[in-house]
Amino acid sequence: xxxxxxxxxxxxxxxxxxxxxxxxxxxxxxxxxxxxxxxxxxxxxxxxxxxxxxxxxxxxxxxxxxxxxxxxxxxxxxxxxxxxxxxxxxxxxxxxxxxxxxxxxxxxxxxxxxxxxxxxxxxxxxxxxxxxxxxxxxxxxxxxxxxxxxxxxxxxxxxxxxxxxxxxxxxxxxxxxxxxxxxxxxxxxxxxxxxxxxxxxxxxxxxxxxxxxxxxxxxxxxxxxxxxxxxxxxxxxxxxxxxxxxxxxxxxxxxxxxxxxxxxxxxxxxxxxxxxxxxxxxxxxxxxx
Amino acid sequence: xxxxxxxxxxxxxxxxxxxxxxxxxxxxxxxxxxxxxxxxxxxxxxxxxxxxxxxxxxxxxxxxxxxxxxxxxxxxxxxxxxxxxxxxxxxxxxxxxxxxxxxxxxxxxxxxxxxxxxxxxxxxxxxxxxxxxxxxxxxxxxxxxxxxxxxxxxxxxxxxxxxxxxxxxxxxxxxxxxxxxxxxxxxxxxxxxxxxxxxxxxxxxxxxxxxxxxxxxxxxxxxxxxxxxxxxxxxxxxxxxxxxxxxxxxxxxxxxxxxxxxxxxxxxxxxxxxxxxxxxxxxxxxxxxxxxxxxxxxxxxxxxxxxxxxxxxxxxxxxxxxxxxxxxxxxxxxxxxxxxxxxxxxxxx
Numbered sequence: 001x002x003x004x005x006x007x008x009x010x011x012x013x014x015x016x017x018x019x020x021x022x023x024x025x026x027x028x029x030x031x032x033x034x035x036x037x038x039x040x041x042x043x044x045x046x047x048x049x050x051x052x053x054x055x056x057x058x059x060x061x062x063x064x065x066x067x068x069x070x071x072x073x074x075x076x077x078x079x080x081x082x083x084x085x086x087x088x089x090x091x092x093x094x095x096x097x098x099x100x101x102x103x104x105x106x107x108x109x110x111x112x113x114x115x116x117x118x119x120x121x122x123x124x125x126x127x128x129x130x131x132x133x134x135x136x137x138x139x140x141x142x143x144x145x146x147x148x149x150x151x152x153x154x155x156x157x158x159x160x161x162x163x164x165x166x167x168x169x170x171x172x173x174x175x176x177x178x179x180x181x182x183x184x185x186x187x188x189x190x191x192x193x194x195x196x197x198x199x200x201x202x203x204x205x206x207x208x209x210x211x212x213x214x215x216x217x218x219x220x221x222x223x224x225x226x227x228x229x230x231x232x233x234x235x236x237x238x239x240x241x242x243x244x245x246x247x248x249x250x251x252x253x254x255x256x257x258x259x260x261x262x263x264x265x266x267x268x269x270x271x272x273x274x275x276x277x278x279x280x281x282x283x284x285x286x287x288x289x
Numbered sequence: 290x291x292x293x294x295x296x297x298x299x300x301x302x303x304x305x306x307x308x309x310x311x312x313x314x315x316x317x318x319x320x321x322x323x324x325x326x327x328x329x330x331x332x333x334x335x336x337x338x339x340x341x342x343x344x345x346x347x348x349x350x351x352x353x354x355x356x357x358x359x360x361x362x363x364x365x366x367x368x369x370x371x372x373x374x375x376x377x378x379x380x381x382x383x384x385x386x387x388x389x390x391x392x393x394x395x396x397x398x399x400x401x402x403x404x405x406x407x408x409x410x411x412x413x414x415x416x417x418x419x420x421x422x423x424x425x426x427x428x429x430x431x432x433x434x435x436x437x438x439x440x441x442x443x444x445x446x447x448x449x450x451x452x453x454x455x456x457x458x459x460x461x462x463x464x465x466x467x468x469x470x471x472x473x474x475x476x477x478x479x480x481x482x483x484x485x486x487x488x489x490x491x492x493x494x495x496x497x498x499x500x501x502x503x504x505x506x507x508x509x510x511x512x513x514x515x516x517x518x519x520x521x522x523x524x525x526x527x528x529x530x531x532x533x534x535x536x537x538x539x540x541x542x543x544x545x546x547x548x549x550x551x552x553x554x555x556x557x558x559x560x561x562x563x564x565x566x567x568x569x570x571x572x573x574x575x576x577x578x579x580x581x582x583x584x585x586x587x588x589x590x591x592x593x594x595x596x597x598x599x600x601x602x603x604x605x606x607x608x609x610x611x612x613x614x615x616x617x618x619x620x621x622x623x624x625x626x627x628x629x630x631x632x633x634x635x636x637x638x
Contacts, residue, residue, distance in 0.1 A: 028421070033421060034420070034421025034422065034424065034425065036370070036421070036424065036425070082599070082603075085603045086602065086603050089602075089603065089606060091420060091421070092366070092368065092420070093602050093603065093606060095368050095420065095421050095424055096368065096555070096559060096598070096599075096602045097599050097602050097603060099368075099370065099424075099552075099555065100556070100559075100595040100596070100598045100599040100602065101595070101599060103552045103556075103591055103592075103595040104591075104592050104595040104596055104599070107588040107589070107591045107592045107595070108592055110587075110588050111587060111588055111589065111592070220428075220548060221432075223425065223428075224425065224428060224429055224432060227422075227425040227426075227429070228429065231418075231422065231426075235422070261436075261439075261440055262440070264432070264436060265433065265436040265437065265440070268429055268432060268433040268436065269433070271429060272414060272429070272430075272433065275414050275415075275417055275418070275426065276414055279417040279418075
């Protein structure tokens with residue numbers, strides 16, 4: 001029964017990883033760049049929510065309503081300034097710039113908020129569970145986050161396939177020059193993609209802050225998990241990311257079941273095994289280049 | 290029907306072959322100047338205090354790492370954020386060898402080879418990914434290495450392990466010897482990089498940098514060249530890690546596998562000038578000046594360094610040395626080719 005519990009908890013964690021990963025996936029899909037500061041941006045969202053609560057006296061759950069739009073706007077601005085400037089050179093530069101950004105963010109947070117572990121308190125909401133059986137408690141909050149992850153992926157799928165802006169994003173991702181010929185302003189489209197990516201990562205960041213304690217350096221682990229979810233699921237596949245996140249989550253929970261120290265290691269080993277045996281990932285459409 | 294006469298080939302005088310040189314000054318200057326600098330640095334224990342020697346030792350360790358990262362990213366186009374894996378493995382190799390009775394100082398060469406041997410199979414995994422995905426994959430490898438080493442209780446788990454067998458040396462001798470070793474490793478790293486880039490491998494890397502598809506179609510063995518660079522970089526970073534372990538008398542997984550090593554080697558290379566041998570040297574000097582002046586300010590030196598690196602990457606991608614050398618038309622370590630007769634500045638590649 002403990003193994004079944006590990007699998008159930010793994011699935012719940014997986015939805016959460018998918019939420020982290022979807023922004024990484026969008027930025028790579030549309031612009032062909034990897035944002036190495038992705039995990040740190042999520043941690044910023046958690047700290048913004050934390051700093052906001054004593055000022056506004058809003059319950060922590062409402063942080064989503066304030067922080068997510070803020071991050072969407074911030075994402076657009078970040079893209080139109082720093083990221084576009086580096087993208088105008090080449091993807092190689094973007095990689096170095098986002099890595100620099102990541103280190104700067106972590107160390108500024110460290111100086112401002114110290115290295116103490118913080119957490120966002122939502123009271124009893126976090127601890128209420130639905131008991132499938134007495135041995136398998138399912139936290140309502142985790143269940144809601146899994147539903148949010150599925151909802152975000154579904155909404156994105158609809159947005160990309162049914163709306164004019166979504167079609168523009170896909171067109172720019174497929175062939176930027178041809179899209180420009182028919183009037184797409186690719187810089188604006190990139191900005192929208194970054195706004196979506198940062199909005200999703202801020203949801204993930206706040207949820208992370210609620211679910212577990214966080215420190216200024218937590219971004220690295222989140223980036224690695226998000227990346228592993230993307231590669232396990234298959235680069236370029238939106239729903240593959242969800243499956244990748246679930247596979248990663250289950251691997252980590254099973255590892256933790258064997259020895260708590262093996263939780264993260266088990267996830268890494270599954271990732272490396274997928275890389276060795278099936279480099280395109282489970283649902284990969286193309287090789288990871 | 291008459292037989293076709295063979296077309297008349299006009300007798301052309303062979304065009305004079307263009308003169309190709311490697312540098313705009315006699316290479317003896319480089320040899321002499323470098324030798325003088327190394328001799329001066331080797332005499333440092335007679336000149337400066339032990340505290341000063343420790344600063345220089347850490348300077349050479351970072352210089353070695355930066356030179357290796359520059360070889361990876363600046364010349365072979367591979368942005369690795371996982372070189373701390375090999376730094377840590379080098380450090381832990383010293384511990385394992387010392388526990389088994391080897392002198393830690395003498396074991397440094399062997400301790401550097403072990404990470405290089407580990408790097409070879411790892412290259413087959415991470416080379417499946419390119420660009421940004423390669424970068425994060427190397428980061429995962431480094432995290433994996435740290436987790437595996439921390440779970441070995443015989444190596445002290447998460448709290449680390451002291452380096453045994455160093456108690457017999459007097460502090461003065463120990464300080465001098467570790468300093469000379471670090472100088473030797475840094476000089477070797479620079480010499481190997483210079484040699485590699487002037488060799489056939491350097492030509493392949495330059496061809497790939499200019500046009501990868503073209504280089505492949507012309508028969509350049511791109512993957513093999515990249516693999517050699519990856520293994521050499523692991524060797525250099527392993528040596529740096531071994532020196533770190535010896536000079537600090539202990540290893541601790543959280544610190545020797547820290548991503549801070551990657552951050553420092555990347556930033557100093559970017560600021561100094563990626564894709565030049567001189568760049569990492571200049572960048573490391575600037576890093577130490579900055580660090581000495583901001584030591585009391587906590588992590589702010591990394592914030593400043595990171596911000597400067599971002600600005601440099603976008604607006605001055607050739608770094609400070611790129612700026613200097615393009616104005617002076619001078620390179621300390623010429624690895625390219627110059628076309629043209631003696632006296633002309635030539636076409637620089």
